[in-house]
Amino acid sequence: MNPALSELGRIYPPERLLVQPGQLAPYESDALTAFRARPLAVVLPETAEEVVQTVAWCARHKVPFVARGSGTSLSGGSLPVEGGLVIGLNRMNRLLRLDPKERVAVVQPGFINLHVSNAAAPYGLYYAPDPSSQPVSTIGGNLAFNSGGAHCLKYGMTSNHVLGAKVVLPDAEVVELGSQSLEAVGPDWLGLFVGSEGLMGIAVEVTLRLLPKPEKYHTVLAAYDSLEKAGNAVAAVVASGLLPGAMEIMDHLAIEAAEAAVKAGYPMDARALLIVELEGEAPEVEAEARHLGEVIAASGAYEVRVARDADERAKIWKGRKAAFSAVGRLSPDYLVQDGVVPRSKLGQALLEIERLSQQYGLRVANVFHAGDGNLHPLILYDGKVGGQLEQAEALAGEILKLCVGLGGSITGEHGVGMEKKAYMPAMFSEDDLALMQRLRRALDPDELANRGKMFPQGTAATGAPRHSGPHPLEQAGLLSRE
Amino acid sequence: MRPTSLTEVLEAVRATPKLLPRGGGTKAALSTPREGQAVLDMTGLSGVLEYDPAEYVLVALAGTPLAEVEALLARHGQYLPFDPPFVEQGATLGGTVAAGLSGPMRQRYGGVRDFILGVQFVDGEGNAVRGGGKVVKNAAGFDLPKLMVGSRGQLGVLVELAFKVFPSPRATATFKVTFERLEPALEAMHELASSPLEFYALDLETNPATLTLRLGGQPEALPSRLERLRAFLGHPPDTHTLLMEGEKEQGYWRFVGRLEWGHGYLVKVPLQPGKIAALERDLPPGIRRYVAAGNLLYLNWLDAAEKLDSLLKAHGLCGIVLRGDAYPAVKETLKSPLLGIDLEHSFARRVRAALDPTRRFSLDP
Structure with missing residues (x-):
């Protein structure tokens, strides 16, 4: 063990200082499985004081570090820095x-x-x-x-x-x-x-x-014969002055996959499904539900279901929540994007994604948060076929640029991380990025904390993307990407 | 200096070593220049740039008066859910963000920090930079828009701001209930705030102890919701209740938003509801209003600011003077609008230094 590591050994007992290749392997990647990097070591602190001592050690030896929880980042945010330290925080779980x-x-x-x-x-x-x-x-x-x-x-x-x-x-x-x-x-x-x-x-x-907790939920599932109609229904709900807690859309591929996986009872022939959920004080939700019913009735849905109880509500959501991993099963590998577009541009964005999908010859399933314009295109590919990962990444990149071009964002909730850092300049100017870098260096002159993430010109020696299959947690059914 | 374009703001910032941006000037304690500061009057950068009601997003120049924004939103049945004060007195969007101010209706969906989506500002080196975006959900880059909330012009000059906006409740009603003592009022406030009942405002006044509750939503649901509210409060015999609706109700809240309480300092004090009882034992009688279920106090203070400073420190609180002065009998010059415990830390110092290395926007050298 090198002398610096032996200093860490004074903070951690051996079972909480992982250095053997077999111990490090589970930490080499997160939910963005296309990236992988081997850390120098993993430490598992149990107290804030241990974290302080560990970070002090990193600062002293100029060792970059990555803090990590369960490693569910979809943007590669918790990917280790090659040769750096991973600070696993799962034991600080009180x-x-x-x-x-x-x-x-x-x-x-x-x-x-x-x-x-x-x-x-x-x-x-x-x-x-x-x-x-x-x-x-x-x-x-x-x-x-x-x-x-x-x-x-x-x-x-x-x-x-x-x-x-x-x-x-x-x-x-x-x-x-x-x-x-x-x-x-x-x-x-x-x-x-x-x-x-x-x-x-x-x-x-x-x-x-x-x-x-909201006193009452009112969950509606509406089936449409086109994505466009579902998108217009969202616009109509918004125009009516209602503010639903959630509005979600799934396309045909996602519906099929979800249905095959969890049998939520979705209408199988639908080209698009819309889930709208109201929540709040009971008398208010009941009044809003009547207005929502009118809006949905006028939206061209060919089938509308309203959850009558908590079980039916859970069933509607079950398919939606399972959609990602279900789509994943249709294909050996997939990439998830989470760009945002202004709500009124949803239809345009979906048409363009469909065109790109055909152009690249890769299937794309769409499951998205329609209420806030947050897309989640799942790009299906087979990493064992030479060049497909690169094609999938290129397609993902085009979708991100499309989102920015329509006035939106490259990420609604997954973050920039490793995955989208090359696209930051599409959204921010050189001056914007320089100022963010200045802020970062004011707090971390040596760029030790999560080096190589978010900024396009990341200096870190981080692993290049390569095909690596699903995450172990995902294989175990513990994790879904969304 | 009164720039009318981004270019003119850039020129003004580069040419001026000590600079204080000002919007409508409604918070005099924050917008009155001190030793050597030049005022940058931002009212020349005014106007809504983008607003599509279907997007729930509004983008405007920082010098835009709130009244103009609210009137435009109201025509489309929408509003600023953080409910900024001083609308009628001429406050601007930029001044509201820089002062970090929200009003009673923040109770329902959140404060100004929860609704700001994007910002363009000029930093201390005279560069125009953007952070955030113009869509309701965005996680790209550092959250500079939030950083600007409460920054008082010390991290940069706000030029353009983007906000999330919401549909207005189709009908509202306000219910006032007065208690004989503070304790039962505080108890009721806690219970209401933890209940599934939803309020656009949940305010407490102390003399006498009064809760002011604003309900909003579909008009046909309001009567049964008011009935539920009365039942929730248990129709206690020693309370007095008052119901306001329609224009009278709207007018009442416009009046509250003026925060015009005569002589004295107007001070904002963030706090948590559990601190109110002890604080009330030490505060002299006077006008004040706890909003958002006891998370924010607007306080009228007639005595020397120094005394409030010590009082807040004793309670582990901080505050900021927005305007006014001590009662004419006490003459003093405020050294800083900040009162109470010192919130400065090295994170703050380093971020300040990165955004304003020559301390163009700060008083001290």
Whole structure:
């Protein structure tokens, strides 16, 4: 063991300092399986103090580090730096405090998203951000990547539900950002930190805001004979002045796959399915449901189903949530993009994606958050066929540029990470990126924290993309990409 | 200096060593220049640039008056859900973001930080930069729009801003309930805020202890929701209730948004509801309003600012003076609008230094 590593050995017992190739292998990749890199070592801290000492060690020896939760990043955000340190935070998974009266929960970064809502449930509260990875993804990772979910239009993203964080900066100094209040004085430092993709340090304690659980849900499934009609239905719902908690669309390929996988009972001949869900106070939802019913009835749906109880609601969502992994089964490999377009450009974007799909000869399935214009095209390819990964990546890149060209964004919720850093210049000017880099270097002059991510000119020696098949968690059915 | 284009803002920033941007000037304590600062009047950069109601997105120049924005939104049945104050007095979008101000209706969907989507600003080196975007969901790059909330012009001059907007509730009603003492009012506030009942506003006033609850939504659902609310409160015999609807109700909230309380400092204090009881024991009688279920206090302070500074420190709170001065009997010059505990940390210092290396936008050298 090299001398620097033996210093780490004074912080960690051997079972929490992984250096053997066999121990490192599970950490070489995240949910963006096309990338892989071998870290120098993996440490598994159990306390904030251990994180501080570890980051201090990295700063002293100028070793780049990547903090990692469950490794569900779809943008390669938790890909190791080749030869760098991985700080695995899954053991810091305690709920430190839950205050139902003030409606806050304080958790360690390795605490799992869904467990926050589980802990809050006895008090009639829940944690709103619901990325599809929520049964496995951690709050630390959600924070770093400002995770989204199906309810962002109405409720916002992770950033809108984080009140405070204790952060270890890249030079091991500890600062407290935010507070327990929804309000603040002074620049929103916490707002800058959330979504900074691990480039500004590691959150070791996070204060989350909890919301009262909605009293009533009203979930509608509408089937259309074209994607365009489903898209127009979304526009009509918005124009009616309703603000549904979620609006989701699946195309034919996604419907077929989901149906084959989980038998949600979807209308199999539909070219597009729209799910709209209202939620809130019972009398209000009942009144809104009548208006929604009129809008959907006029939208050209050939079949409309309304969930009559929690089971039927769960069934409608089951197909939607399973769609990704189900589509994945249609193909040896797939890439997921998550570009955003203005809602009124959805139809145009989908037509263009279909054209690109034909041009590249690669199938693309579409499952997306229609309410906020967040597309999720799944590009199916076979990595064992020479050149297909490169073709799939080129197609993905064209979709991202398309989104920016239509006035949108390269990422709605997955983050830039490794995957989309080359496309940052499509969205931001040189001056914009230079300023972001300046901010980053002000906090981390040696670019140790998650080196090589987000910025196009990443200097890190990170692994090149290569075909590597599904993630182990995905194979085990624990993880879906969305 | 009153620039009317981005180019003129760039020129002004590059040519001026100490600069204070100002919008409508409604928060005098934040927009009055001190030693050597030149004022950059931003009202020349005004106007809505992009607004398609179907997108729920509005993009406007920073000097655009809130009143203009709200009138445009209202014509399409939409509104700014963070409910900025000082609309009628002439506040601008940029000034509202720089001061970081939201109003009572932030209770429903969130504050200004939750609705800002994109920003273009001029940094301390005189470069125009953009952050965020113009769509309702975006995770690309550092969240510079949020960073600008509450930045008081010290991180850059705001030029263009993009916001998420929402459809207005089709009908609203406001319910006031007065308690004999503060404790039961606080208890009711906690219970209401943790309940599935949804409020556009959940405000507490203290003299006498009064909760003001604003409901909004489909008109046909309002009567049964009001009935549920009364039942939730248990029709306690020692409470007085008042219901407002229609134009009277709208007018009431416009009046609240003026925050015009006569003499004294107007101070914003962020806090958490659990701190109210102890704070109330130490605050002198006066006008104040706790909004968003006790997360934000707007306070009228008649005495010397120094005394409020110590009081807030004792409670582990911070505050910011927005305007006004001490009662004429006490003459003082505010050294800084910031009161209470010091929130500065090395993260803040380093970010400031990166955005404004020559301290063009700060007072101290």
